Amino acid sequence: MTDEELRGWMQTALRFRGVEVDPHDLPVAQLRAVLQRLEALDVVDAWGEEELALPWERP
Amino acid sequence: MTVADLTLARVVAAIRAGELSPVEVAEAVLERAARVQPRLQPFLWLDEERVREQARRLAQQPPRGVLHGVPVTLKDLVAERGAPWTCGSRLRAQVVAREDAEVTRRLREAGAVFVGRAHLHEFAFGVSNENPHFGPCRNPWDPGRSPGGSSGGSAVAVATGCAFGSVGTDTGGSVRIPAALCGVVGCKPTYGLVPGDGVFPLSPSLDHVGPLARTVEDVALLLEVLAGCPGRYAVAGSGLRGLRVGVPRGGLWEVLHPGVASCVHEALRTLEEDGARCEPVDFPWEAASAVATALLLVEAAALHVDSLRAHPDEYGRDVRERLLVGLGLPAERYARALRVRRVLARASRALWERVDVLATPTVPLPAPRLGEDRTQLAGGFHEIGSLLTRFTNPFNTLGLPAVSVPCGFADGLPVGLQLVGPPWEEARVLSAAWAYERARGTFPQPAAVKSSLGEEYA
Numbered sequence: 394m395t396d397e398e399l400r401g402w403m404q405t406a407l408r409f410r411g412v413e414v415d416p417h418d419l420p421v422a423q424l425r426a427v428l429q430r431l432e433a434l435d436v437v438d439a440w441g442e443e444e445l446a447l448p449w450e451r452p
Numbered sequence: 453m454t455v456a457d458l459t460l461a462r463v464v465a466a467i468r469a470g471e472l473s474p475v476e477v478a479e480a481v482l483e484r485a486a487r488v489q490p491r492l493q494p495f496l497w498l499d500e501e502r503v504r505e506q507a508r509r510l511a512q513q514p515p516r517g518v519l520h521g522v523p524v525t526l527k528d529l530v531a532e533r534g535a536p537w538t539c540g541s542r543l544r545a546q547v548v549a550r551e552d553a554e555v556t557r558r559l560r561e562a563g564a565v566f567v568g569r570a571h572l573h574e575f576a577f578g579v580s581n582e583n584p585h586f587g588p589c590r591n592p593w594d595p596g597r598s599p600g601g602s603s604g605g606s607a608v609a610v611a612t613g614c615a616f617g618s619v620g621t622d623t624g625g626s627v628r629i630p631a632a633l634c635g636v637v638g639c640k641p642t643y644g645l646v647p648g649d650g651v652f653p654l655s656p657s658l659d660h661v662g663p664l665a666r667t668v669e670d671v672a673l674l675l676e677v678l679a680g681c682p683g684r685y686a687v688a689g690s691g692l693r694g695l696r697v698g699v700p701r702g703g704l705w706e707v708l709h710p711g712v713a714s715c716v717h718e719a720l721r722t723l724e725e726d727g728a729r730c731e732p733v734d735f736p737w738e739a740a741s742a743v744a745t746a747l748l749l750v751e752a753a754a755l756h757v758d759s760l761r762a763h764p765d766e767y768g769r770d771v772r773e774r775l776l777v778g779l780g781l782p783a784e785r786y787a788r789a790l791r792v793r794r795v796l797a798r799a800s801r802a803l804w805e806r807v808d809v810l811a812t813p814t815v816p817l818p819a820p821r822l823g824e825d826r827t828q829l830a831g832g833f834h835e836i837g838s839l840l841t842r843f844t845n846p847f848n849t850l851g852l853p854a855v856s857v858p859c860g861f862a863d864g865l866p867v868g869l870q871l872v873g874p875p876w877e878e879a880r881v882l883s884a885a886w887a888y889e890r891a892r893g894t895f896p897q898p899a900a901v902k903s904s905l906g907e908e909y910a
Binding site: 402403406407410411412413414419420423424426427430431432433434435436437438439442443451452 | 584601644736738739740745746754757760761764774776777779780781785788789790792794795796835838851875
């Protein structure tokens with residue numbers, strides 16, 4: 394995604410939630426950095442796993 | 453040594469033995485706070501008369517709990533009936549708590565005296581404790597540096613003798629990071645051990661409430677009260693003989709300040725000399741940290757979206773930008789993070805068959821300068837917020853108990869050793885930290901305390 398595409402994505406997401414921000418004030422670089430960091434999620438095989446709370450049970 | 457410099461355990465014993473009264477202890481702490489507050493600002497609010505009134509009332513009663521007459525401070529995210537509850541935000545500048553948080557109630561029941569409201573990063577959403585609305589809290593070892601956050605005021609108050617203990621919150625390291633950068637002990641217990649009722653949330657699936665104090669014994673005492681488990685975490689025993697210590701290997705050690713690396717290696721040698729056995733282990737740092745990042749950003753954004761829509765300019769720039777990033781993350785990233793968390797949690801069970809605790813640096817660098825948001829380390833430039841949470845937020849993802857204990861100095865600033873254990877094994881982690889602390893010897897007080905008392909810098 395280019396910076397402009399990411400800016401457009403972000404602006405749409407914010408507008409959908411009623412948050413208005415000048416497009417030039419959008420933290421596009423920060424969003425890109427976070428998305429890159431989250432690529433670490435994709436190296437873990439989580440197929441079939443459920444989105445539930447932690448499995449620890451109190452003794 | 454003055455009364456304000458005693459440990460919490462020593463003050464408990466002195467009050468119980470009638471050697472000190474709650475009023476004498478409160479006056480000692482208030483005198484110290486009057487010297488420290490103008491310089492370091494550990495408190496967002498401090499009403500001296502309110503402190504004296506609590507102490508006088510307790511002095512007229514027989515001891516009713518383990519903390520009878522002991523001054524402690526609460527991060528201003530934890531509700532205290534009748535006191536301001538700003539959460540470090542201008543939006544809440546006029547809010548006064550109508551009820552105690554559950555942890556406040558437990559401390560009050562134990563006889564604690566509440567001193568002020570401890571400084572924090574705005575809404576606990578950051579680790580520098582540079583607050584655009586109330587000004588920064590400063591590091592007692594170098595006032596030009598950050599104390600770490602978000603429970604920075606708690607760590608500074610404890611380090612400087614303005615309180616004998618404090619309650620902070622830890623969503624990605626916010627108890628352990630300031631503890632490490634200020635040279636005190638901080639504990640993030642297992643997720644759910646200490647109730648969060650009446651504590652303003654940041655990211656409910658990562659939020660933990662935990663104590664800070666000057667020694668491991670003091671932290672253990674506070675945790676017993678916070679968790680409602682009298683006697684469970686009493687530190688004592690057989691030292692470190694036979695303890696299996698896992699030391700995560702891999703690239704994580706490559707981005708580390710050389711002074712921090714030296715302190716932590718020395719600490720590991722101390723553990724071994726005292727009978728522990730260290731062995732390298734694999735740990736999924738990148739994935740565990742990525743889970744914490746995704747959950748934190750999305751959950752915080754979900755909590756603040758209505759307020760952000762109505763009052764965007766009332767948020768500080770760094771917090772506003774993080775909330776906007778959270779609103780911009782695809783929902784698929786959040787759902788995947790939840791699934792990966794389950795996989796990692798299950799996989800971590802195998803680790804505890806091999807080792808009893810993990811040992812890591814708490815943070816990879818000493819306290820950064822105020823205003824600094826990037827730094828050069830290991831030949832590259834790094835964003836300081838991400839660096840500071842590098843070793844801590846994986847254990848918020850997994851909800852595991854973790855303690856930071858001081859282990860030396862780098863560039864004249866404190867360094868923390870982090871010990872982590874299996875779920876619900878706070879006693880094991882605290883006992884290991886206590887044994888290390890005894891082997892290490894007394895940790896000095898910060899220069900700012902000595903300076904405020906008219907003594908030379910340490």
